[in-house]
Amino acid sequence: MGIAWVFPGQGSQKLGMATAVLDLPDARQRFALASELLGRDLLAICAGEGFDPIAAPTDLNDTRNTQPALFVIESLLVDGLRQQGRSADLVAGHSLGELVALYAAGVFDFETGLSLMHRRSTLMAAAGGGAMTAVMGFDRGELDALVAATEDVVIANDNSSAQVVLSGSPEAVASVSAQLTCKRAIPLAVSGAFHSPSMAGAAAAFAQELEPLPFADATIPVLSNTDPTPETSGERLKARLVGQMTSGVRWRETMDQFAAQAIDTTVEIGPGNVLSGLIKRSLAGVTTAQIAAAADLGL
Secondary structure: OEEEEEEOOOOOOOOOHHHHHOOOOOHHHHHHHHHHHHOOOHHHHHHOOOOOOOOOOOOOOOHHHHHHHHHHHHHHHHHHHHHOOOOOOEEEEOOOHHHHHHHHOOOOOHHHHHHHHHHHHHHHHHOOOOEEEEEEEEOHHHHHHHHHHOOOEEEEEEEEOOEEEEEEOHHHHHHHHHHOOEEEEEEOOOOOOOOOHHHHHHHHHHHHHHOOOOOOOOOOOEEOOOOOOOEOOHHHHHHHHHOOOOOOEOHHHHHHHHHHOOEEEEEEEOOOOHHHHHHHHHOOOOEEEEEOOHHHHOO
16 A cells, blocks of 8 residues: 655635645745745735735736745745655656655756746736636547547546536537536636647757756656656656647546555645545545645644
8 A cells, every 4th residue: 555645736726825825844935935936925825915916926826926936935834845855656747746755766856956947827818819618427439539629729627427527619619618518617817829749849949948857767756747657757758848838737537546556545735635636535535634724734
């Protein structure tokens, strides 16, 4: 039996989330480093201070802020667990959470991860013009047939047997959502068609950033979004990350791997419990826990 650490992505952020980790070692230094890199006060943004929709970007929900903020918070919690001598048998992250998983597995250091997250978020924010919609309670065969018959739409997040996120042109996403028989279809407040071919330009630029960087072999097997099978090779993990922007997040298959690898406990590291909810509904007999604050570490 084993333990998996899982790391949430965009959508788990909430105002005030940074306050819960400020008592952790190096927390203020890491936020200061991130603020210097971004050119704006990330800690203030997490607190919701000074939000002005005209002067940008100071909103926590802006991709350029969300991704670095979650990386800082989740990395601090990882280090808190490490300092207590705790570890995992597998790590996996949802979308941007994959970079935190790689950090947790020792593939690169904090500064490298923060720089990559900053570049990733900037490129994704710039590649706008698309749409995303979450759909719940559907027939998989009907969904697959509609997506196959419609240009410019893909399944971006295959979260579970009952929940996916569509991504593509606004017209194509709306068309599939309208035709699909489902319990709910919820348009997401995003700036682009993430995890779709629309991100090709951003993905190519991100690949150039990744190419010269050394990725160490992972100390913990990583389940990647593009290939959710255990991997420790740094070079192979880098290759998987290159394709992440344009391919779907295969979270349903990631959860299948937890069962195959005899994982009986998952720990969601970061704000919220989105991934824990998916795991509870999909995997019988797996215990879930959340670490979102210094208090959760007993600090």
